[in-house]
Amino acid sequence: MTDIAGLLRRLEKGGIPISQAIKEAMMSVDIEDFTDYDTEVFYVDRPVPFMETDQGAIKTISAPHMVATLLHHMELKAGEEVVILGAKGGYIAALVARIVGSEGVVRVLDPSMDAVLHVRSRLTHWPTVETRELESVDVAPVAFPGEIHRVLITGQLSAPPTWMTDRLVEGGFILAPIGTKGSQQLVKIERQGEELMPTELGPVAFGPVDVRNAEPGPMNADELADLLELAIQTCEDLELIEDEERYALEDLVVNLRDLPDDLPPPGEGGMPMEEHPMIQLMWQAAPSFFRLWPMLQTMIHPNLAQPGAPDLDDDEDDGSDFQP
CATH class of the missing domain: 1.10.287 (Helix Hairpins)
Known part of the structure; x- marks a missing residue:
């Protein structure tokens, strides 16, 4: 495994909260077990692809700073049951499984059978992880547990599925990037009595949950x-x-x-x-439209933060931690 310890130090230095449990999970789970693509970019805090469809859509595992951020906001404890909507190559599922331990359960759902098969092939030795194909994000899978405690949605949606919010237990929550393809907020939606209480945690940029919606095409x-x-x-x-x-x-x-x-x-x-x-x-x-065009291009292809990238201008950390 390439120097994950150096990456984690840079993330912490960049202000990303990383608990001991998250650190141990990221130290023990190797990103290279979940993709056949070059993982060098992962260690400079960038997303790494894990799958490409025949139509050219790319599915990625999120950048390390976002992985750590998601895990932080999930507030995971040993023995918990967690639902993950969006495969992310199985990497995040493995991290969650490592944190919740042998008494916990991780249920991965994805509308792409290709993504499901990929995850199953990478998690053959993880008995607490279940992976299922969804007929549709908006339709609950057959014989799915009635109560939901923790949900992590790893792709853009305009709103969480109703079947998920309806099954949230008191104090349970959904963590998801909510919005459009060009503008999203990471939102924690918690069940408090009859109410769903949303808390915005900051802007993010995720691809859609369904890989078919990520296939390139002209804008309508x-x-x-x-x-x-x-x-x-x-x-x-x-x-x-x-x-x-x-x-x-x-x-x-x-x-x-x-x-x-x-x-x-x-x-x-x-x-x-x-x-x-x-x-x-x-x-x-x-010319009003064309003056805005550079901004529109940035919204379509956002420049993402890289708090875990080596800082070559920092005397204390000159990038020597990074080993390609």
Whole structure:
């Protein structure tokens, strides 16, 4: 195993809370057991792929700082039963299983059979981990336990499935990245009596739970409108936009949402690009739209923090802990 100890020291130095239980789990579970891809990037605190579909969608194991953050917020104890929605290659499931111990149970659910088979092949010697395919994220699996105590959702959803929230016991909670593809918050949703109490823990950037939703393709009108609304709000918060420009962009959002639902994205359906209504609307909104384009690109492909990366400018830690 490459120098995980050095990585953990850098994460702690970067402000990531890591309990002794999490540290021991990450020291004992080898990332290389869960992917055939090069894991060098993992040790500079980046996500590492574990699977690619025939359509080109990539599924990754989260960067170490996010793995540690998720485990921290899960508040795991020995003997607990934990549900994980989203396979993440089986790595996080193994860490959770290590923390909850032989008396605990980890149930991994994923809507991709390929992801399920991958996890099963990597966790053959982990008897406390069960892995099942979901027919749909919104449909409870057959004969699933009636009460849920801890849920970790490892991919973007607009909201947690109702069948999960309905089964949460008192004090139980769901930890999930909630939002759109371009804007998410890590949210802890706890059952308190009849109420579900959400607590936002900070912005995050996860791919969707269902790998099929991660397959590359052109952006449709509603997706572009969502991104524009977020960009407009961000510019307003930072006082970077004039009223006239904001009005023009808000009109563009309205016009995009008024396009037919069955309109294919640009580049599909045999329509010339220059004749596509989305392209025409964007040209009409120029230059306001194009001034926002760099921000939209950043929202589509966010630059993620790397608190566990070697700091080559730090005399106390010059990166010598990192061994490729």
